[in-house]
Structure formats: C-alpha cells, structure tokens
Amino acid sequence: MQNNILVINCGSSSLKFSLMNPVNGQIILAGLAECLLTAEAVITIKHQEKKISIALSDPFDHEVAIKFLVDYLTEHQLKKSVYAIGHRVVHGGEKYSQPTLIDEDVKISIEQLSKLAPLHNPANLQGIQAAEKAFKQTPQVAIFDTAFHQTMPKKSYLYGLPYHFYQDHGIRKYGFHGTSHYFVCKEAATMLKKPIEQCNIISAHLGNGCSVTAVKQGKSVDTSLGLTPLEGVMMGTRSGDIDAGVIFHLVEQLGYSLEEVNNILNKKSGLLGVSQLSNDCRTIEEAASNGNVQATLALEIFSYRIAKSIASFTCNFTSLDGLIFTGGIGENSMFIRSLILSQLALLNFHEDKLANETMRFGKQGNIAQSDSTPCWVIPTNEEWVIAEQTYQRLNQEQ
Structure with missing residues (x-):
C-alpha cells in the first residue's frame, strides 16, 4: 500500500x-x-x-x-x-x-x-x-489536541475573570485529549447504530492525565481540562480543581515559591500526593486491598471527583445515550469503574459486575445492566485518528 x-x-x-x-x-x-x-x-x-x-x-x-x-x-x-x-x-x-x-x-x-x-x-x-x-x-x-473542543460555547469555555484577559491574552478553557474523545464517541455511535450527530455522550478519558467531556449531537460542548492540563478532576500527579486561594496561602503564609507551587500542583499531587505511594493506579489499588488507608482515600477522592464531573455535565442534555470509559485506567481498572458507577445511580447507571470484570485489556463493550443507561469501555486509538484525519485532509486537496 x-x-x-x-x-x-x-x-x-x-x-x-x-x-x-x-x-x-x-x-x-x-x-x-x-x-x-x-x-x-x-x-x-x-x-x-x-x-x-x-x-x-x-x-x-x-x-x-x-x-x-x-x-x-x-x-x-x-x-x-x-x-x-x-x-x-x-x-x-x-x-x-x-x-x-x-x-x-x-x-x-x-x-x-x-x-x-x-x-x-x-x-x-x-x-x-x-x-x-x-x-x-x-x-x-x-x-x-484542542481542535475537537473548539465547538464549546462561550458559557463553557470562559472563566469568571475580567473579560479583557480573554480578549487580550486568550485566557479560557481549551481542553485536551480531543482525538481520544472523538474516537471513542465515534465508536459508541457505531454501537448505538446512530449517526454521531444524533448522539449525546459523556466520555471519561482516565489515565495519568484525565478528562471528562460532554459530547452533544457529536460535538464537544464542555470538558474538564482547561487553559492547561491542570484543571478538572484529580489525576496521577496533578491536583485538578482546587481553590485558587490555596496558591496564595502556600506562597504568602507557608513561604513556597511560585515555581515550587507549580511543581507541587503538577507533579506531586493527585493520586501520588494523596496516597503518598505512587501515581500508578495499579500500585494504589493493590495497597488499598491490603488495608492501606491513604491508598483507599486516594481512590475514593479520585472516583468521587470523576463521578461529580460526569454528573455535572448532564446539565448539557435532555437525554443521554451513554457514558464511556477509556484511557489506561478507564480501559483496565474494573475497581475504579465500579466506584464511579456506584455514585451515579441517580442517572440510572448500574454496574453489571460480570461484564465489568470481563471488560479489560483491549476488550470493548457495555458494562451496565440491561435496564440501565449504557456504559461502555472503549479502548482509545489516538494514532488511528491522527492517521485517518491526515489522510482525509490531504484528499480534500485533490
């Protein structure tokens, strides 16, 4: 070829x-x-x-x-x-x-x-x-990475800052993991046997970096990552959302430099910071199963923040076709998926335990009970998206 x-x-x-x-x-x-x-x-x-x-x-x-x-x-x-x-x-x-x-x-x-x-x-x-x-x-x-999220409306991507910061400096939410969210939503649409333009889906890309995206009629309308990949849910080493006042407290009251704070929030927080063990979910899950209190706490915070983000994004829809888990943790951790779904019962998400245990290591399918809102595990393939879109872009020229 x-x-x-x-x-x-x-x-x-x-x-x-x-x-x-x-x-x-x-x-x-x-x-x-x-x-x-x-x-x-x-x-x-x-x-x-x-x-x-x-x-x-x-x-x-x-x-x-x-x-x-x-x-x-x-x-x-x-x-x-x-x-x-x-x-x-x-x-x-x-x-x-x-x-x-x-x-x-x-x-x-x-x-x-x-x-x-x-x-x-x-x-x-x-x-x-x-x-x-x-x-x-x-x-x-x-x-x-940011392209898929350029369909977000201003109410989703603007911060509550003086407007000139956006006008003059482009300070706004941009979002990331766009190729991943696009790919798995397209796969979900195939499973639903509907055009993606008719699908309302929430996609959770969970790995060392994490993001949740609301996809309405095939377009991103909100996402958890912001101006930088620090905003949103708790991640492997990133804090995710915190009170911005914490930064001033660390600098003004505790004597940290801005460089040190930047390093703490990006590289020493999240699963690593709370567990005090690792940013690897597998290591933390093993420690939690052996009774490690900090490991258990890290997983509880991680899953709660993700569930809360998923629930908050439902305000974009009048109907929801389903939820997707993807990324290294999303595709392989049946424990994290179970924890998240257990906190979304109000949205009619109910785990099929056998399906959840089965859906790992590249397998794809629904892990919700038959009378629940669908919840799919879909392995992402960002490389294929890049290859496909590159080929399509060049063929437009011809």
Whole structure:
C-alpha cells in the first residue's frame, strides 16, 4: 500500500511513532524513542512481530531518532509507502479547529502557542522540523489536541475573570485529549447504530492525565481540562480543581515559591500526593486491598471527583445515550469503574459486575445492566485518528 501515514507524537524527551493504514488502522510498524537528550537515549521498534532496541548516538536528540527511523524504513522498503506524516500537536488555541497542512505560518503559530503549552508545543515543533528534514517532499499535517473542543460555547469555555484577559491574552478553557474523545464517541455511535450527530455522550478519558467531556449531537460542548492540563478532576500527579486561594496561602503564609507551587500542583499531587505511594493506579489499588488507608482515600477522592464531573455535565442534555470509559485506567481498572458507577445511580447507571470484570485489556463493550443507561469501555486509538484525519485532509486537496 502506497498511502500509509507515519504518525509522530513528540514529547520533550521522547518520540512515539507508528506507520499505519489510515483506512483500517492496521499498524505496520510502531515504536518509541525515549530518554532523548541524555546518554541513555534508546529507540525501540516493533515490526513483523519482532522488537529491537538500539542505543542512539550523540547528540541523542529528536533528529537523530527520526534519522534512525528513516534508515530503518528505507532498509525494509517502507519509506516509499509513507504518503504523509501526521503530527500530534497539543495546543492549537482558537486558531485551529481542523487538521491543518503544515507550512511556515503554521509552524510560527505553534511556536507562539507555546506560551499556552510550554512543555508540549516546543517538543511537537521539534518533531515537525526533524521530520521535514528527513522527508523533504512528504506532506506534513498537524492534528491538534484542542481542535475537537473548539465547538464549546462561550458559557463553557470562559472563566469568571475580567473579560479583557480573554480578549487580550486568550485566557479560557481549551481542553485536551480531543482525538481520544472523538474516537471513542465515534465508536459508541457505531454501537448505538446512530449517526454521531444524533448522539449525546459523556466520555471519561482516565489515565495519568484525565478528562471528562460532554459530547452533544457529536460535538464537544464542555470538558474538564482547561487553559492547561491542570484543571478538572484529580489525576496521577496533578491536583485538578482546587481553590485558587490555596496558591496564595502556600506562597504568602507557608513561604513556597511560585515555581515550587507549580511543581507541587503538577507533579506531586493527585493520586501520588494523596496516597503518598505512587501515581500508578495499579500500585494504589493493590495497597488499598491490603488495608492501606491513604491508598483507599486516594481512590475514593479520585472516583468521587470523576463521578461529580460526569454528573455535572448532564446539565448539557435532555437525554443521554451513554457514558464511556477509556484511557489506561478507564480501559483496565474494573475497581475504579465500579466506584464511579456506584455514585451515579441517580442517572440510572448500574454496574453489571460480570461484564465489568470481563471488560479489560483491549476488550470493548457495555458494562451496565440491561435496564440501565449504557456504559461502555472503549479502548482509545489516538494514532488511528491522527492517521485517518491526515489522510482525509490531504484528499480534500485533490
């Protein structure tokens, strides 16, 4: 096949990639370069049921990782099958609501939007620039995490701040995990045998980062993540919603610097901070089952905040087709799903315990009782969305 899409998801010290068929989602090759910018930089490639890991040479950066990938693709006669490259870009601001062909103006915009995503957009741009050097004539398309949420109304995305902060500085809720929410809602619509434009769904993407999204008639109308990925429900290491006055108290009364507070809220809070053990839900669940009080408390807060967010988002609907769990925790933790559903009985969510226990490790289906509002576990596939939307965007040009 000569129209495979190379999907690139670039982090500050990592580069995740996959070569795939955009029509059916078949993965031809996938891999990860990690510990970039250090002497421990390594790239792992899975291809034809084989897995290889190779240490990368100095300067250990994204460009070196992509050069290694290109050499591998060339050696295995796969480079000519790359029709285009789809890049995950975290923040598109208000400017980008659709898959976008990358040119110099788009790269400038991505750089300018780095002020809204300083940890992500610069890395995404590095991946784009490295891919452009390696694939000189190949179209590059940006798929923005925030794009799906650009259908939110002002009442959902504006904060109760002086309006000029939005007008002059773009301070508003943007939301993230857009490709994930879009994919699983599309899958749910297929299960319902309805066009997505007729579906009202709440989607809960639960992993180390978490977000809940209300999807009305196929469009995002509210989401829990905000200007940054710190707002919303409690997460692996992020606090989620807190009284903003806590920040002033930490700085003015307890003597913390703003840098320290930023680090606490983003990297030391959430499941890690409350459990005092780990940000890994599996570790915390095991500790809770052995009687660890802090682990139990962490899981209770985590599930309650998510249930509360789901319940609050029902104000967007007069009818609800169902709830989706996705992401690493959402797809695999029957315990967390059970805890959340037990707090949503008023919305007619009642767990089918056997179905919930069965629905793990890539399985997909309804875990609610037959007379309940449906609740699906749907494994997400953001790479396929990026590949599919990249292919569709380029075919619009023809």
